[in-house]
């Protein structure tokens with residue numbers, strides 16, 4: 001059941017992406033990782049590198065739990081100007097130290113001068129401490145107009161996000177608070193503040209995203225667009241849902257270097273804290289979504305986030321073949337990219353063990369039903385209203401399905417446990433299928 005074109009660790013638990021950064025030709029992805037098992041625990045930063053955001057190489061753990069302090073989620077930056085004094089071009093990780101007794105969380109930094117292979121924790125950690133139990137997930141970037149580092153970080157249990165500024169990554173000044181008005185659900189995690197291009201214009205706006213652990217629609221990834229002046233985020237749109245599946249969580253993005261990345265690109269954990277523990281043991285647990293390029297689209301009622309699968313992942317697939325679903329039952333290889341152009345369709349994918357995934361489009365509604373006879377805790381129905389035109393892309397892999405529709409405005413991501421090399425595909429309507437190229 002290992003994914004063929006999504007990142008998963010060789011063994012053990014993976015969750016949130018952390019420290020997404022580019023240096024000297026390599027995209028780095030760190031992530032929440034338990035070096036000792038398939039359950040959540042002993043949280044450390046796992047590490048993988050890629051030259052194209054499609055093929056990944058796993059490296060040894062980069063930052064490990066130590067002195068009863070776990071390494072929770074955070075970000076990484078390249079300190080070109082040596083603002084923090086660890087050397088020009090040092091890679092600095094900014095993460096939450098989380099006491100294993102769960103009583104205290106605080107922000108720390110660590111520096112690497114060997115491309116993220118090893119980190120030295122700063123001797124005067126923590127760099128930011130409010131003496132609180134729930135204070136985590138610092139996301140840091142360089143704000144060019146005000147010439148300082150900006151951090152967003154959450155007071156999880158109070159559903160609040162704060163903005164801090166710093167000249168040296170070591171001393172942090174509280175600048176403002178993100179407006180929370182009307183956000184549904186409880187327990188804020190993994191904030192992300194980023195400037196995005198507006199489609200078809202030279203303008204930009206800022207996006208603030210936060211993941212809400214329970215009680216929010218979709219996967220809990222909520223966002224709003226607005227402006228950011230270096231101090232304050234001013235919202236221009238209501239809260240919206242970044243993904244209508246159950247399992248797209250804790251996404252953060254690569255934002256630099258702009259000459260290689262025309263738009264910020266994020267990646268999310270295709271997992272869910274409530275469901276993960278029910279997945280049967282298989283040696284490893286959890287995978288990342290495909291990287292998705294981000295922009296904003298202007299609509300009458302504000303801005304909508306547009307997510308588009310990274311072109312290097314698209315290039316892993318061969319040419320399209322038409323499938324007339326009404327003509328019977330097809331054996332579908334576990335990794336296919338299906339496209340439905342227009343009109344209504346419905347299909348079911350099933351394995352020999354009584355599991356199925358049923359996907360359909362009726363009028364402008366997409367529905368995905370996951371049934372797992374062996375693990376009924378996984379049974380789920382997810383729905384999404386299409387808000388835009390364009391083809392419906394269905395990225396299928398062992399373990400996951402990602403639907404990108406409405407020209408990127410409507411996304412739905414879900415895990416599944418269909419077993420075997422090919423699944424029975426039955427239904428009605430017409431699809432085109434692309435298969436993973438043998439060389440991919």
Ligand code: FRU
Pocket residue numbers: 015016032043072073074096136137189190250
């Ligand atoms: C989100 C989260 C973060 C935390 C990390 C711990 O999935 O709960 O808030 O830093 O996971 O693993």
